[in-house]
Amino acid sequence: MTKTLRTLILAGTALAALGSAADAKTLRLSHNNPPDHPLHIAMQLMADRAEELTDGDLKIRIYPNGQLGNQRESMELVQNCSLDMAKSNTSELEAFYPEYAAFNLPFLFESEEHFWSIINGDIGAEVLTGSVDNGFRGISYLTEGARSFYASKPINSPADLQGMKIRVQPSPSAIRMVELLGGNPTPIAWGELYSALQQGVVDGAENNPTALTTGRHGEVAKFFSLDEHTMVPSVVVISNCAWDGLSDDEKAALDTAAKESMSFQRDQWQGIVDETFAQAEADMGVTVVEVDKAPFIEAVAPMIEETAATSPEIADLISRIQAAAN
DSSP: OOHHHHHHHHHHHHHHHHHTTTTOEEEEEEOSSOTTSHHHHHHHHHHHHHHHHTTTSEEEEEEOTTTTOOHHHHHHHHHTTSSSEEEEEHHHHTTTSGGGGGGGSTTOSOSHHHHHHHHTSHHHHHHHHHTGGGTEEEEEEEOOOOEEEEESSOOOSGGGGTTOEEEEOSOHHHHHHHHHTTOEEEEOOHHHHHHHHHHTSSSEEEEOGGGGTTSOGGGTOOEEEEEEEEOOOEEEEEEHHHHHTSOHHHHHHHHHHHHHHHHHHHHHHHHHHHHHHHHHHHHHOOEEEEOOOHHHHHHHTHHHHHHHTTOHHHHHHHHHHHHHTO
């Protein structure tokens, strides 16, 4: 979709929202996943609950599949108040609020429990609201579990990544991680990745297991190697303009709905992963490979010190996240 067409859609939806303003406020939420993706389902639950809690006064219209732009483009629209809401993830959000980089460090979270204690606790809340001066705030995290490498061959150790072109998100953290592991990081938009894998533009990628099925990447990448290097959460954000235009009751309802969707997503996730692997193995011939994580952990260890050196605020976040593991 061209930028011109996206602009027309945004303008049209804005006019539609204004036209119905007497009856309800309608917020537009953009994301890059298909409607059957677990994240879309969680966001739809949030939208339904927000409308229910406000007796129909607050509606959220969701635009999946990057209709209004990819994650970076959507975030730029949110920042300048041309779009109300977007779903991104902490990997891409570090370009818009650097403190998110602390969440993107490989192997920083020692377990699912450690991960959830952080994003459900004070640290997670501070980061969500810390970006207000940058034009937006986060309202919830949505888990996407652990990310691993997948390709046309097993990746059992960093040695297997030598010389491989690995698709990454446009994130300094993701790029540096693949560099330290010996691969060639190649930023490519999500919507272009299937064809890039199919045509050999890249040799592999890294993501959570649902990429195999909802993105159909299991059709062109037959080995999913469980190194589980990062747990990068998605984040639902709202522009300052949209947030400031809500009443206190509407803000409270949206906050409640967002938290409920986050809890729902957490409860559903492990079952989703199990079902994904079963489908990928049975229908696509994907092989899930268990790996020794120690060589991966050793290779990327310098990232913690490097990232901490970028600012005192990020260094403090990293230190507090590490301390919480104990």
